[in-house]
Amino acid sequence: MKYAFQFALIISISFIGEILNMLIPLPVPASIYGLVILFFCLELKIIKLHQVKEAGDFLLVMMPVMFVPSSVGFMTAFPVMKKYGLCFLVIAVVTTFCVMVITGHIVQLIIRAKNKKTSKEN
Known part of the structure; x- marks a missing residue:
């Protein structure tokens, strides 16, 4: 249950970042808005580190796996890269x-x- 709460908290902040991305006409990705919001919430002690630590650690461990699709897409663009x-x-x-x-x-x-x-x- 603890992990579900942590992921829900991270996803909620990411969702707020998506909303800000739609409302603010700047060329800033929604994920950056979410990271900044999470940073300030952690810095101002609105969110305690232990409330997101385990889910964050899991996401960091899984990060290399997330690069596999982009690597495959990069290989399909080899003719352009060659040129x-x-x-x-x-x-x-x-x-x-x-x-x-x-x-x-x-x-x-x-x-x-x-x-x-x-x-x-x-």
Whole structure:
């Protein structure tokens, strides 16, 4: 029964994300809305971690299985990939590098801000 409640809670938040996706005209996937809502609910202690932990662990274990259909679909698109493979590779490498650099800078800014805050408190 505990697992049913946990899954129902996660699905309810995902449903709220779907509703927000329909109401807010932004190009943001509904799953992102749901993740943000769940994050804030956990951060604000509206939902306790133990209320979703086991279901979340199960979903994380099952995640690799969910990539099988997309991998099969990717294999059926091989002729297109063969034609434009170099372009896709360059785009993947450049965007990965950009994400790493931007993420690193943001983390450094957060660490510096946190250090300034703690030094002011002391």
